[in-house]
Structures are given as C-alpha cells and as structure tokens.
Amino acid sequence: MQEKALRIKYIRTLERCSKRFASALKNSNFNEELFVVCREQNIKLLEKCEKIFLDSTYSKELEKFVNDCCYKNYAFNELIAKYNFLEKLKNANQYKKEKHKLKIYEY
Structure with missing residues (x-):
C-alpha cells in the first residue's frame, strides 16, 4: 500500500510542476x-x-x-509543443466517441 501512495504522491507532484510550467509558458508576456x-x-x-x-x-x-x-534548455516553442502533446495525450484517455449511439433507439 505504501508503494501506491508514493506513486500517487509522485504523480501529483509532477502534475503540479507541469501546471506551473504551463502557466508560465502560456503567460502573454513570457519572461x-x-x-x-x-x-x-x-x-x-x-x-x-x-x-x-x-x-x-x-x-x-x-x-x-x-x-x-x-534540466534541459529548450526553446520556448519546443516547450509549448511538448506541453500541447502532453495535453492531447491526457485528453485522448478521457474522451471516447460513441460511433453508433443513435442505433440503440431504432427498432
């Protein structure tokens, strides 16, 4: 059980860090x-x-x-592209299109 708790804590820490980086990158006046x-x-x-x-x-x-x-020095555009890919991967797991959902109601 402790390993599972450590894994969850590590993933939450990674998500917190990625959100901080995303807000810094998405800022209109990037510094x-x-x-x-x-x-x-x-x-x-x-x-x-x-x-x-x-x-x-x-x-x-x-x-x-x-x-x-x-730990690496990437350009601003490369970091934005990496974050967009990460968000696309996250959203791909959440949404699933129902292909023939109207056929359920046809008799």
Whole structure:
C-alpha cells in the first residue's frame, strides 16, 4: 500500500510542476527570468518527492516533460509543443466517441 501512495504522491507532484510550467509558458508576456525562478521552485519540489517507476504512457510523458523543463534548455516553442502533446495525450484517455449511439433507439 505504501508503494501506491508514493506513486500517487509522485504523480501529483509532477502534475503540479507541469501546471506551473504551463502557466508560465502560456503567460502573454513570457519572461525568461520568471521561468528560471519557476524552474528552481519546481526542482526543489521534485527533490522532496521520491522518484517512482511509472508505467502508463501519460505519466511517462508527464515525467519527461517536467524533466525537460527543469534540466534541459529548450526553446520556448519546443516547450509549448511538448506541453500541447502532453495535453492531447491526457485528453485522448478521457474522451471516447460513441460511433453508433443513435442505433440503440431504432427498432
């Protein structure tokens, strides 16, 4: 049970970091100095949490996005593209189109 709790805590920490990065990136007047401050705060937050092996595709991409933002220097457009891909992956798991939902009512 403890491993499950640690995994949930790690995923929540990653999501919190990604939301902070997203708000910094989506800001209309993007400032590199503020992004560096956000990066330092997120690194401190990640150091408090123990790393756990993740096996779902969304959680792996989430971890990759946060690590790319924290430890690598990518251009602004590349980070936006990575975040958009992450959101697309998250939304793909949530929505499912019903192909023939009106045929249920035909007799």
